[in-house]
Amino acid sequence: MRFEYRPYRRSFRQPLQTSHGLWTVREGIILRLTDDVGRVGFGEIAPLSWFGSERFEDAIEFCQQLPEVISFDTIATIPAHLSACQFGFESAQEMLTTDPTIPSKLTYSALLPTGFAALDRWQDLWSQGDRTFKWKIGVADIEDEIQLFEQLVDELPAKALLRLDANAGLTFSQAEMWLQRCDSLGKTDPTLEFLEQPLTVSQFGLIQELSRKYSTPLALDESVATLDQLRECYQKGWRGIFVIKPAIVGSPSQLRKFCRENAIDTVFSSVFETAIGQQAGLRLAAELSLKNRAVGFGTSHWFDELMEEGDRLWQSL
Numbered sequence: 001m002r003f004e005y006r007p008y009r010r011s012f013r014q015p016l017q018t019s020h021g022l023w024t025v026r027e028g029i030i031l032r033l034t035d036d037v038g039r040v041g042f043g044e045i046a047p048l049s050w051f052g053s054e055r056f057e058d059a060i061e062f063c064q065q066l067p068e069v070i071s072f073d074t075i076a077t078i079p080a081h082l083s084a085c086q087f088g089f090e091s092a093q094e095m096l097t098t099d100p101t102i103p104s105k106l107t108y109s110a111l112l113p114t115g116f117a118a119l120d121r122w123q124d125l126w127s128q129g130d131r132t133f134k135w136k137i138g139v140a141d142i143e144d145e146i147q148l149f150e151q152l153v154d155e156l157p158a159k160a161l162l163r164l165d166a167n168a169g170l171t172f173s174q175a176e177m178w179l180q181r182c183d184s185l186g187k188t189d190p191t192l193e194f195l196e197q198p199l200t201v202s203q204f205g206l207i208q209e210l211s212r213k214y215s216t217p218l219a220l221d222e223s224v225a226t227l228d229q230l231r232e233c234y235q236k237g238w239r240g241i242f243v244i245k246p247a248i249v250g251s252p253s254q255l256r257k258f259c260r261e262n263a264i265d266t267v268f269s270s271v272f273e274t275a276i277g278q279q280a281g282l283r284l285a286a287e288l289s290l291k292n293r294a295v296g297f298g299t300s301h302w303f304d305e306l307m308e309e310g311d312r313l314w315q316s317l
């Protein structure tokens, strides 16, 4: 197959604030494979090094050292530490050989702005059809955040679902404060779906302790950024929710195998890749989401835009 690649760099209209800091620019690489009969497959490498994948520079270096003609074997032997490269190449290869449309059974989770702005935003999203919302915590003062949270839960209609994402930004005692609040809500209000990654990756044992002590479901995200980490957390006994970011987790075929063998409870989520990476990620989500939890890939009204040809994006780079 002929192999070509083009790097891209896009500024967010609205930088993303997480407990890891402010994220302003998304850099990645679009891949194009062309086989002997002229079939074309696009793929995307969208690394997120602060989350546990290789760096953008590592991915560029890997692409640079490849020849202009590569084989399926080249792709099958990309090492695990280049997990975003594994995803990009393997999804391009899949697009060469399979139907790239996304099954439309998915529901989408909408990301609320951090802080007070969430209270101003959810109504618009609700009226556009979104029913699952995600709100980042661990960003501001905890007392203020918990107060806003209670207001938000109060305001949201009974049919809404809310996810909290701490991005590993809480201390153990802060996590306990949050979970006490969440648990006491839970008895009267089914709105809270889960709390995501309360503590850091190295605090796995403490997260497990929290999951035993509180009834609010917990989800691992940073802890399971790559397939190796996913396997390790499963082996250590995690049976809560696993957030899967397909663009950085690694090889799609290995991911399929793991999810099917172990029937894990997954939430698929984007790393703000372009339409090309999203298409491949959403196909995996549709295949592998056992409980049909909403996917964290922006809102459903981006869908049509997503289905445009990869060609257009390629031409624009």
Ligand SMILES: O=C(O)CCC(=O)c1ccccc1C(=O)O
Pocket: 109, 110, 111, 134, 165, 167, 221, 268, 269, 270, 271, 272, 295, 296, 297, 298
């Ligand atoms: O998961 C979602 O619903 C939206 C995506 C999201 O929150 C996210 C996007 C990029 C990097 C990290 C994260 C995260 O879940 O922590």
Ligand SMILES: [Mg+2]
Pocket: 165, 167, 196, 197, 221, 222, 243
């Ligand atoms: Mg997260």
